[in-house]
Amino acid sequence: DAGVIQSPRHEVTEMGQEVTLRCKPISGHNSLFWYRQTMMRGLELLIYFNNNVPIDDSGMPEDRFSAKMPNASFSTLKIQPSEPRDSAVYFCASSLGGAGDTQYFGPGTRLTVL
Amino acid sequence: AQKITQTQPGMFVQEKEAVTLDCTYDTSDQSYGLFWYKQPSSGEMIFLIYQGSYDEQNATEGRYSLNFQKARKSANLVISASQLGDSAMYFCAMRIRLDTNAGKSTFGDGTTLTVKP
Numbered sequence: 001d002a003g004v005i006q007s008p009r010h011e012v013t014e015m016g017q018e019v020t021l022r023c024k025p026i027s028g029h030n031s032l033f034w035y036r037q038t039m040m041r042g043l044e045l046l047i048y049f050n051n052n053v054p055i056d057d058s059g060m061p062e063d064r065f066s067a068k069m070p071n072a073s074f075s076t077l078k079i080q081p082s083e084p085r086d087s088a089v090y091f092c093a094s095s096l097g098g099a100g101d102t103q104y105f106g107p108g109t110r111l112t113v114l
Numbered sequence: 115a116q117k118i119t120q121t122q123p124g125m126f127v128q129e130k131e132a133v134t135l136d137c138t139y140d141t142s143d144q145s146y147g148l149f150w151y152k153q154p155s156s157g158e159m160i161f162l163i164y165q166g167s168y169d170e171q172n173a174t175e176g177r178y179s180l181n182f183q184k185a186r187k188s189a190n191l192v193i194s195a196s197q198l199g200d201s202a203m204y205f206c207a208m209r210i211r212l213d214t215n216a217g218k219s220t221f222g223d224g225t226t227l228t229v230k231p
Binding site for chain 2: 101103104105106108110
């Protein structure tokens with residue numbers, strides 16, 4: 001079975017540019033999560049969706065960040081405009097949902113904003 | 115608010131020996147789950163083991179076991195017969211309100227485990 005798929009795996013961009021990260025969750029999973037990992041702040045939950053609906057976006061840093069899940073098999077995380085402090089590894093994870101669900105992580109996207 | 119504490123930034127263990135990675139948690143919710151993930155140097159996050167707050171027995175998965183002490187709010191990971199490939203960062207995580215689909219997840223800061231040959 002295919003795991004969580006993220007693209008691109010690496011992204012280097014210049015400050016001010018728009019960045020779009022993509023995620024395809026595991027088929028049949030009802031919940032999708034976006035995380036950011038940095039040395040300074042560790043692993044932070046940015047937003048999560050259940051049945052394509054955003055449940056909690058309180059972890060989204062600021063208005064420059066937005067996330068969408070137009071259908072059960074695709075989600076995007078967009079940063080516009082990007083800043084150097086956005087440099088991090090961004091993980092997408094999915095889970096079946098409900099009690100005791102385990103989150104399965106994608107390989108991550110390493111974002112570098114120059 | 116819920117919190118996960120991993121007090122050991124780094125741990126060393128000799129190959130083939132057992133090692134315990136500590137995790138304590140804080141939540142007022144009665145329904146929650148505790149998870150351990152492994153992150154090797156390649157960067158991916160790998161699920162290892164899960165323990166539910168209502169589970170009476172400690173979870174085990176191969177060489178991994180979870181020492182769950184509910185009264186002390188601890189969920190330590192025990193790795194038996196350590197292998198060189200176990201060298202990685204290990205994260206403890208908690209998800210609350212498991213009886214709904216709105217549960218939040220919280221991760222600890224991680225413990226770096228180094229297995230010596």
